[in-house]
Amino acid sequence: MDETQFLNLHKDRYFSSDPDQRKIARHLYQLVENLPLICPHGHVDPLLFADNRPFPGPTELLVIPDHYLFRMLYSQGVRLEQLGIPRIDGGTTESGYRKIWQMVADFFYLFRATPTGGWMKHELHEVFGVRKRLNSETAMEIYDQLQTELQKPENLPRAMFERFNIEVLSTTDSPIDTLEQHQKIRESGWKGRIVPAFRPDNVTDFTQSNWLKNIGKLSQVSGIDCNNYKGYIAALEQRRRFFKQTGATSTDHGVLTPFTDELTAGEAEKLYEKALQGTSTPEDAKRFTGHMLMEMARMSIEDGLTMQIHPGVVRNHNPEIFRVFGADKGCDIPSATDYVHNMKPLLNKFGNDPRLTLIVFTIDETSYSRELAPLAGHYPAMKLGPAWWFHDSREGMLRYRHMTTETAGIYNTVGFNDDTRAFPSIPARHDVARRIDCRFLAELVAEHVIDIDEAEEMIVDMSFNLAKKNYKL
Amino acid sequence: MDETQFLNLHKDRYFSSDPDQRKIARHLYQLVENLPLICPHGHVDPLLFADNRPFPGPTELLVIPDHYLFRMLYSQGVRLEQLGIPRIDGGTTESGYRKIWQMVADFFYLFRATPTGGWMKHELHEVFGVRKRLNSETAMEIYDQLQTELQKPENLPRAMFERFNIEVLSTTDSPIDTLEQHQKIRESGWKGRIVPAFRPDNVTDFTQSNWLKNIGKLSQVSGIDCNNYKGYIAALEQRRRFFKQTGATSTDHGVLTPFTDELTAGEAEKLYEKALQGTSTPEDAKRFTGHMLMEMARMSIEDGLTMQIHPGVVRNHNPEIFRVFGADKGCDIPSATDYVHNMKPLLNKFGNDPRLTLIVFTIDETSYSRELAPLAGHYPAMKLGPAWWFHDSREGMLRYRHMTTETAGIYNTVGFNDDTRAFPSIPARHDVARRIDCRFLAELVAEHVIDIDEAEEMIVDMSFNLAKKNYKL
Amino acid sequence: MDETQFLNLHKDRYFSSDPDQRKIARHLYQLVENLPLICPHGHVDPLLFADNRPFPGPTELLVIPDHYLFRMLYSQGVRLEQLGIPRIDGGTTESGYRKIWQMVADFFYLFRATPTGGWMKHELHEVFGVRKRLNSETAMEIYDQLQTELQKPENLPRAMFERFNIEVLSTTDSPIDTLEQHQKIRESGWKGRIVPAFRPDNVTDFTQSNWLKNIGKLSQVSGIDCNNYKGYIAALEQRRRFFKQTGATSTDHGVLTPFTDELTAGEAEKLYEKALQGTSTPEDAKRFTGHMLMEMARMSIEDGLTMQIHPGVVRNHNPEIFRVFGADKGCDIPSATDYVHNMKPLLNKFGNDPRLTLIVFTIDETSYSRELAPLAGHYPAMKLGPAWWFHDSREGMLRYRHMTTETAGIYNTVGFNDDTRAFPSIPARHDVARRIDCRFLAELVAEHVIDIDEAEEMIVDMSFNLAKKNYKL
Secondary structure (H helix, E strand, O other): OOHHHEOOOOOOOOOOOOHHHHHHHHHHHHHHOOOOEEEOOOOOOOHHHHHOOOOOOHHHHHOOOOHHHHHHHHHOOOOHHHHOOOOOOOOOOOOOHHHHHHHHHHOHHHHOOOHHHHHHHHHHHHHOOOOEOOOOOOHHHHHHHHHHHHHOHHHOHHHHHHHOOEEEEEOOEOOOOOOHHHHHHHHOOOOOOEEOOEOOHHHHOOOOOOHHHHHHHHHHHHOOOOOOHHHHHHHHHHHHHHHHHOOOOEEEEEEOOOOOOOOOHHHHHHHHHHHHOOOOOHHHHHHHHHHHHHHHHHHHHHHOOEEEEEEOEEOOOOHHHHHHHOOOOOOOEEOOOOOOOOOHHHHHHHOOOOOOOEEEOOOOOHHHHHHHHHHHOOOOOEEEOOOOHHHOOHHHHHHHHHHHHHHHOOOOEOOOOOOOOOHHHHHHHHHHHHHHHHHHHHHHHHOOOOOHHHHHHHHHHHHHHHHHHHOOO | OOHHHEOOOOOOOOOOOOHHHHHHHHHHHHHHOOOOEEEOOOOOOOHHHHHOOOOOOHHHHHOOOOHHHHHHHHHOOOOHHHHOOOOOOOOOOOOOHHHHHHHHHHOHHHHOOOHHHHHHHHHHHHHOOOOEOOOOOOHHHHHHHHHHHHOOHHHOHHHHHHHOOEEEEEOOEOOOOOOHHHHHHHHOOOOOOEEOOEOOHHHHOOOOOOHHHHHHHHHHHHOOOOOOHHHHHHHHHHHHHHHHHOOOOEEEEEEOOOOOOOOOHHHHHHHHHHHHOOOOOHHHHHHHHHHHHHHHHHHHHHHOOEEEEEEOEEOOOOHHHHHHHOOOOOOOEEOOOOOOOOOHHHHHHHOOOOOOOEEEOOOOOHHHHHHHHHHHOOOOOEEEOOOOHHHOOHHHHHHHHHHHHHHHOOOOEOOOOOOOOOHHHHHHHHHHHHHHHHHHHHHHHHOOOOOHHHHHHHHHHHHHHHHHHHOOO | OOHHHEOOOOOOOOOOOOHHHHHHHHHHHHHHOOOOEEEOOOOOOOHHHHHOOOOOOHHHHHOOOOHHHHHHHHHOOOOHHHHOOOOOOOOOOOOOHHHHHHHHHHOHHHHOOOHHHHHHHHHHHHHOOOOEOOOOOOHHHHHHHHHHHHHOHHHOHHHHHHHOOEEEEEOOEOOOOOOHHHHHHHHOOOOOOEEOOEOOHHHHOOOOOOHHHHHHHHHHHHOOOOOOHHHHHHHHHHHHHHHHHOOOOEEEEEEOOOOOOOOOHHHHHHHHHHHHOOOOOHHHHHHHHHHHHHHHHHHHHHHOOEEEEEEOEEOOOOHHHHHHHOOOOOOOEEOOOOOOOOOHHHHHHHOOOOOOOEEEOOOOOHHHHHHHHHHHOOOOOEEEOOOOHHHOOHHHHHHHHHHHHHHHOOOOEOOOOOOOOOHHHHHHHHHHHHHHHHHHHHHHHHOOOOOHHHHHHHHHHHHHHHHHHHOOO
């Protein structure tokens, strides 16, 4: 075979090329390579495991739902219609899946040195047994191979879950979700552990387009009248209990800024009423969201659910794409985020309480060493989430360790989250995280900062124990 | 010769000292070392090539015009008068060029590990054949050698241009410039390709001291009455056409912030009238500048000129130096710059149009991974300019690649710009960029992120093709 | 001995594991390893040397005063009471020092890869001769060993000062301090050089709780009536003279932001009166503090004291801890800091004056390459303080060099400050700084950026000369 066609997944990938460091990294990696995967935060659809039907073809599985992937082609002038991304209005988009796959292959060079490129190589090689590089020439051959693979029993969702050695996988779910799929999985007798997570943004943020409708549904699913603030709070408490009973161990909160501020009961009521009447302002929404983060922290102390905050993203930066294709189409852009002032009210009220586990994420890397590591290195309740999103990458994770460890230590971090809706990419993502942590520790050992036995303990904590502990899994 | 006097320009400079990486970097470097130089953005005076007269002496060529150099001496207590920097009022400054050169040599240790130090070493060694280090002892000997060299025919500007293997060099020019020097070069029959670039800041920014005067000149050179907004816009369109006819392929915009905002025709007219009457406020100026960026993007879509934005610099931070010596004296200081909100109006209107090539620069490195790579990795029109100014350096360029590649890929970047007015330093600057890109890719190959054949393609793209393509050269 | 119990303080620690770089780093290190320590900024209590009594036991010496240490245990759920931290109300806290030491040992794994962990290892090994790692098993044995050591004559404060090879140590002192301990040291005939530094925050910042009381004391110690602004200024000038006579060569200013702004005499008087009457607003306080920085710069030009600014810290972020335990309990959190606009008034008025040495620190690393290196690389008066506080660490110092050297050079930096109140940790801290500078320069030599003889000069400047020169010691 022409060597340039060979899909290279080198056993030492992502380790330093320094011989001392590489040797240590290899040693550490063999300690964690085969540990079960803990997936405490992600967006895989539970329906996959409830139904356990074969995955659709390569394009529907690997291209159309992956905004990391198609955003890069879009940035180089390929239209989303050409990639088969469905339009909201149901208008025509490319339906020739082979043609789309060929186009992705033609443009696959764009992903050189990107996480998407690395994950895809891992997926093709390890999950589907592909041995050729994806490019214009090999596109159809690989498409055929994937088609065949996807029909095999070992590639059914549940079989894959087992093959991947996943110990537990958390989905992310709306409070108005009945968790029917989760119930179905539990009742099926299958032993795979899939748990929900409580993400109430669509009922706590007035600016969400369907907020009022969602409040109606919240009344309905909870059986508690949400036409007033007290009922609303009671309904949220009820839903959290229900989620917990269905296996949830955590909540998640996506907010524009991590602004927190406690309102008096009267103020909160008033803002809630205004929202019901459709007269609330953006400032009202901001204040109410900030208040609800406080409320969620309070409830977490009561019910023990680990609380996550994912702030700092300007969602749907491109209104034209949002209008035609909707949300999650690669148009979310990070912006500068302050934690030290915004989170002060919440931390001052609840941050000293060790019953709370509050995991804070950032997409603004400047806050790692300036704000987040210092905060996590002080407040008992606060922990630092792993490198998120664009920084869930070889270099992003390395920067994260370099910029947080000296001030917060590794024990105020919580291991890895794959945060993905792309189920078959899960092993690839965990593998990068484990390799980068091995690399980071190998450098510390080779430079005589820590001893090898310390690194051996730390790598198991970073790869497995910290996630389990902090998410109570 | 005393070894400590020997000017060391090591063949492996700037490559990693890791043997694996160094070997790969050497291999990649020999693929691009001798490629022609593409110089799509810079500030060399076209008069050099129109006249083709010998350069003046070493001090006038290498010290007095170089604010990178004299700022460092100034920071250590040397007065600008002592360095022969001309005063606006024509007051006395040092005119003993040998004395100035001696002082620079005495202080040359300040430039250890700085880009200026590296460029100067390269220039002395490669362009002028100097083999001793510049210091107090060697100062006069090197001065004499340079004097001799500068009289040789191979060191005339056009001969140097050819020796440097420059394929094309863009100057930066005002809309009220008649481009006479460019015409003269073209008419001379010389084959060197020198093209102008359209930089209209002095007629789009009301706060510039000569704005009103410049508007008068704009009317004059365009033959279109600029006493009203419509005429003004028409005149700018006319000048762009003229620049394009004279070879221009790009525009450039230096703004305090990348704020953009479309005004209604009525508002724009009103602000323009106020400015003509001398009654506009700083806020008016900001809004008009933001509007004109939108207009420039519109015109770029129409005439195909690549658009560049260089924002985020507090110009003339030191008013005393500005008063006595004028602009560009090393007193421009970067400040924190937001792109995600500021550029939203422009990107929302024109960012989805692949006919536009909008190259955005930054001097605030925090925006690389947080804002610019995510934006460039999404909007078809937007590309990321190379590491700029203080970051046009060994470490700055390496940080740039590390912080942008995973999210934007290399194909949303545009190769290298030397951005210099110091013509003899051009090969030095391109050489640093090529070496650092080789180093960056060598690391990726040695750590098994990409394969060697991929790196071989990428290095040619980074060193040559991307600049050519994005600047349409 | 069980190898995992062995305290490893490797001779190559913190050097790169790259063989070329390591070899060069070793060579550079032996040039500076034994140079005397210059300690121009810190918080050691002069009483130690005035009294020269034996240090108390291990827990009182190494745990209770060290907020770097106990903040990490607090972040993991250990209460400050359990660690014997004294309560303001005199309430009960743990008084079993062996029990506290055992708890620190049990949790010592938290400090893996942190500066506190590294300093402690160095201190135990080099200062006290401990050869076992601190952990649950060894805790009591090491406690006993330390107890014994602390009684030895060579571990009395003055003997330690000499053993540590400290050439000069600056304390930090309030203007209302009579410097009695400093006088006592001078009169004792002991030759150790301990000098005060003038830190007037408690009389320049209206928001400090005891401001009014402190003004009363200022009148008293200066013998100048401070009931009006003119007297206040005169008293400060008088105190500076007194500090200078007692050996001071510098002042220090801890401010929330580096905001500077010159008030008219009338405005300043008015704000001062309001403060005396207890009616000043936070905005008044901010403006007055900004004005006083200008005044302090003026006085520094007159009396020659080097001026330091330490801005950007949100003090006492956790009000509950502040209420119960007071200040300096590990609850100070950095926040984003602007220098380019805030310091413009001061730099514009005094920055061109080479008689002023103004050393600026930051805890916001984003300002290194964006603002501070460009400012220090231009203004003659301004110099860049070393990596501060959380960044006074192996990786923090390396980032500092990487992000400032290319733009400011090393000659606009001022060497190392240990900035500590933990006297026995001083050699550890200087050793890290020297090792990291060796490592940084070794990389530059190995990558052919500078020559070895240049590095040899630079390392001595970075380890010794620059601190001496810029602090006039």
